[in-house]
Amino acid sequence: MSAATMSRQPGFANSSIGRALRSSWGARVTSYFAFVVAWQIVGASFFRVPTPWETLDFIWREVSGGDHGGVRPGQFWEHFSATVPRFAIGISVAFVIGVVVGLLIGSFSFVRALLSDVLLVFLALPAIIWAFLTVMWFGLGWEAPVYTVILSAAPFVAVNVAQGVRAVSPELRRMSDAFGVPRNRRIRSMLLPAITGYLFTGLRFAVIIGWNAVLLAEWFGAVDGVGWRARLWYDAARYKGFVGWAIIFIVFIFLLDGLVLSPLQRRAFRWRASPSSDLKAEVGAVDTESFTNTAIGL
Amino acid sequence: MATLQIEKLTKTFPPHSKDGRPVRAIQDISFAMSGQVFVSLVGPSGCGKSTLLNIVSGVDSPSTGTVTVTQDGKKARLGYVFQDSRLLPWRTVMQNMLYVSDLPEEEGRANASKYLEMVGLGHAHDMYPGQLSGGMQQRVGIARAFSVSPDLLLMDEPFSHLDAITARSLREELQVMWNATKKTVLFVTHDVMEAVQLSNRIITLAHGGTVFDDTTIELPFPRKASDPEFAAQQAEILGRFETMELERTAAKG
Known part of the structure; x- marks a missing residue:
């Protein structure tokens, strides 16, 4: 297989997952994921930092009115x-x-x-x-x-x-x-x-x-x-x-x-929506003749 | 019929800095126009054309002298077409037309529709200015000015920001529109060809804000730049411009 042929083969960066990760949506998901992983590592290392799971469990109990380990119910x-x-x-x-x-x-x-x-x-x-x-x-x-x-x-x-x-x-x-x-x-x-x-x-x-x-x-x-x-x-x-x-x-x-x-x-700000080329073309197509005809009919 | 009377008008702006001198934009200008006339004010940049228009419209006030615009003895209604369209970008074409209207809602809509049809934008009522090309926006500006049924229509270099082809097309459309409505128009331009094509009178302002020349153009409408008489008229006005520049150079020493 020639080098030129090989270079056209899709790699991970050009795959659909690679493209998704490089999109702004992908970048956002990546940042959340990295934050949760970092939080989990810190939470597992220091007892004064709760892990994401412990925190989620607390929020769920607080929201659903569940028991907080015999202390008081969620409110x-x-x-x-x-x-x-x-x-x-x-x-x-x-x-x-x-x-x-x-x-x-x-x-x-x-x-x-x-x-x-x-x-x-x-x-x-x-x-x-x-x-x-x-x-x-x-x-x-x-x-x-x-x-x-x-x-x-x-x-x-x-x-x-x-x-x-x-x-x-x-x-x-x-x-x-x-x-x-x-x-x-x-x-x-x-x-x-x-x-x-x-x-x-x-x-x-x-x-x-x-x-x-x-x-x-x-x-x-x-x-x-x-x-x-x-x-x-x-x-x-x-x-x-x-x-x-x-x-x-x-x-x-x-x-x-x-x-x-x-x-x-x-x-x-809906008026700032990008101009539609179709609409612009449609209006731009108005010619002097139509203008003249309507003007004379005044 | 609208009558514009300008007598001994002078406009001086305060100095730009503490040590500067006051800037005299217009100096002792007098002229009158009345009825179904299309008058162009021509002159080099900085000769006070736009300042004069601002004073006539009431946006600015004279330092000395008087400007009166009347319609059958009463205060005249003015329309204004600016260098750029000056449309409200957040309002649709129809809403922009209604913004300046003093008619009841339904009547205003019908009136606006009529003028939008005239400029070929009858189907653009609900579009925003950002969706229109520069030429289309200026068409709305022209329709807006005509829609207020002005006794006197003021136009301040309305085609100077447009490309040559669009400007040519709009000039032709304006000729048709003026012939259909016969409004009293005061048109500012620095383009002699444009003035000759549109006007039946050309007032030339000199540097320093004085009237240098006042010429009546007798050519029949519609006027084409390819017409020899048109070219001759244009050459005559341009010749006077050259004379003006020569006199100015000589005066400077």
């Missing part, structure tokens, strides 16, 4: 259903405040001068400071987590929206001026769609910061909720319980991003 849904409304209310209020403040800062130089340093202070303050402060102000209960989420997340929405407003194309503004487009229509059809990208960036930041904030506030200042539950396992020095809850927090953010934020973003 995932009880605590999860306490936390989610706090998080949802906090993020919703933070979003509304952030959008309003961002629009004002982006639109008016006076408001920008007035609030930009204040915004910087809010951005610089870590969520844990707000968690301590709100617990001191409101005591143990639902208020501290909700206010911590609002105070931590709103500045990230505001700063992104403000940046978006300032980035709105001056050409589109001038076009709107030249045609005398009414203010409400400009906000609805020009400004808000123009800042959508910034809005989603702000919202993503807000969700991550807000989720951290609600966990911290519940850790220190609640008598239920997922943060409180994670602390319970931490205080009991149950490693698999603590790591199990950390995994649940991460999975929640992944699911929220994948099932809610990403589809919303795709929907908002």
Whole structure:
């Protein structure tokens, strides 16, 4: 067999498995697999690190209400259903405040001068400071987590929206001026769609910061909720319980991003879909004759 | 019929830096136009053509002098075609048309459809600008400007960003459209051939923002660049341009 013939034979790299592994999907699966293997090795080597299997077993018992080795039954849904409304209310209020403040800062130089340093202070303050402060102000209960989420997340929405407003194309503004487009229509059809990208960036930041904030506030200042539950396992020095809850927090953010934020973003940006060459060709095929005929029929 | 009256118009921009001088874009320009005319403003880059159009549209304000645009004694409705299409990329073609419309929804749709048909885009209502070629986008821009039933239509080098073939095709389409509607048009260009093809009057601006020449073009429509009379007219205007440049060089010493 000649060398040329041999070189055409499919090797592993060119096989369907090889191609799949080199795809972005394959790269992602490989990274998960490598992480689990590394975790298993570390977990098997150090007793203070639970293995993936021990952690999964814990999560299953916590979610299904199963027994944790005679300690106490799993209470995932009880605590999860306490936390989610706090998080949802906090993020919703933070979003509304952030959008309003961002629009004002982006639109008016006076408001920008007035609030930009204040915004910087809010951005610089870590969520844990707000968690301590709100617990001191409101005591143990639902208020501290909700206010911590609002105070931590709103500045990230505001700063992104403000940046978006300032980035709105001056050409589109001038076009709107030249045609005398009414203010409400400009906000609805020009400004808000123009800042959508910034809005989603702000919202993503807000969700991550807000989720951290609600966990911290519940850790220190609640008598239920997922943060409180994670602390319970931490205080009991149950490693698999603590790591199990950390995994649940991460999975929640992944699911929220994948099932809610990403589809919303795709929907908002459907106009960016790559141009269809068929459609372009179809419209490009319009000739002067058809134009002339319709024009004369005016 | 729309009347545009410009009297002793001057526009000075503030200096770019602390030590700089104010920049005078337009200097003491006066002219008037009225009725079913297609007037082109021609001149070299930086002579104040676009600034003048911005002032006429109300986007910018004059430093001194007055600009009045009236229709039967009332404030005239303006339409604007820009150098680029300036469509909202996140809105469909129809939504872009409705964005500038002041008609009720249904009436606005019917009106927009009529003008989209005129520019050959009757079947592109639901497409986004990103799905259209540059020429198609500019067609939408032209349809949008005509759709507001402007008393005065302002066009700022609308074909300068297009390739030569598309620009030629759109110029021919614009001739047809203008002959069908007979709107009052103020058209800015630096292309003398384009001005001769489309206009019945050409105002030439000189460097420094002054009126150098004001010529009426009597050629019948449709005009073809291959027509000898067209070529002669174009040569005459270009000759005046050369005179202008020579005078400028001489003045510089």
